[in-house]
Amino acid sequence: MDLDDTNLEDLNDSNDSEDYVHITPAEVLELMEETWVNEKFAPEILPNKTEVVDIILEQIKSMEVNIKNLSNDDFTKNIYQLEVDKLRFMVTSYLRTRLEKIESYVVHILKEEEKRVEKGESKYLSEQEYKFAQDYSRSMDRYFNKIMNFCPNLTSDTWSSKVIEPNNNSFVFMKSKKTIEGLPIDITNADSDLVDIKSGSRVIICYSSIEELVKNGDVNLI
Template sequence: MNIDIDINFSDNLEASVDEDDEIQLTPAEAIALMEEAWINEKFAPEILPHKLELVECLLGQISYMEDNLRSLNSTDFKKIIHQLEVDRLRFLISSYLRTRLEKIETYVMPILDEENERIQQGVELYLTKQELKFAKDFAEDLQHHFDNITTTRLPREEWNQECVKPNIHSFVFLKSKEEVEGIVIDDGNDEDGDLVDLNRGSQMIISYKSVANLVKNGDVHLI
């Protein structure tokens, strides 16, 4: 679930889930959500729905903290501690974004195909506008490179079909944040899978396809 966040860095962050409901996030809670999104993105085989609002929220927090750092004396020990926190936030955000770009580069054609389906269906996209532009430009450059060096070896249609796709049946390690019943274990076989229940706080190794929607809606998180 994407959260639209209206930044107020005095004490709390106001987050709007829809037009009628608002929740309050402290900076610490926003950072915890970003850390969870980062770890999910690292361990999920497919690209996940973007967290642009959360990224922008924390970039605003970084700017706020840097403004405060300028007012501190260079010999003040608190300045060192706060600078370390700023550096940690910068690493967290950059690693999250870099992981998404690496997935786009690796699975560009499947990602674009799935994103085009979402556009046609009018549902929420997984990529930001900048990521979608990057993906299209990367695919175009890749196609141009392919046309220049391999047109006599493999037709373009066959090349598109041979693109690497994420293995959504790979196993992941997760922790449940909610009580979840009746998860169908999907390991890629045609046979009907067994059912498993998750208790709050329980941990499990399971096929990603079985819990993909639970990861995306926040009922579980990868570890």
């Protein structure tokens, strides 16, 4: 009933990576939980982890089939069902959090995605999320343009120029997975003090100082 061993792309690399690693069931679950918590506490939308989500969804389907084959008198059936419910909750919460961020910062997110495409970088959104963001943006444009008809003194530029962005200068709690030397406390200040963080340390810090470390997996948000 446990997760099966699986081979998959190195999940810390881009989606275009050709390197494969062996990852254990426990590592898949840990990675899913880290992915979910990071997305939950990061002010911006993070690079999508569709590989992890797809693996978990496949395992949920497999586990549900096995659960149906168990007798209702088998006590372990409820235990396994709780495990499935936990996995489903993490995946659902993770995807819902990403959709909420898209709805909140859709214009900003689409502009950032365009910049990544121009630079030849991987997009943060999955194909489904990107389509949702485009459709949502067009719907918002139509809605506000319709509202403007009742406000003759306002033009579409009045609201379209007000791009809502995530506050990457907000403070977050983090746990370091490795020793990090010379980390700037305030990345916006060239004269910012530098600190060394030992592996396993838990600190509160400005998100902008560690955003790249979160994305490459050197630190986790907590």
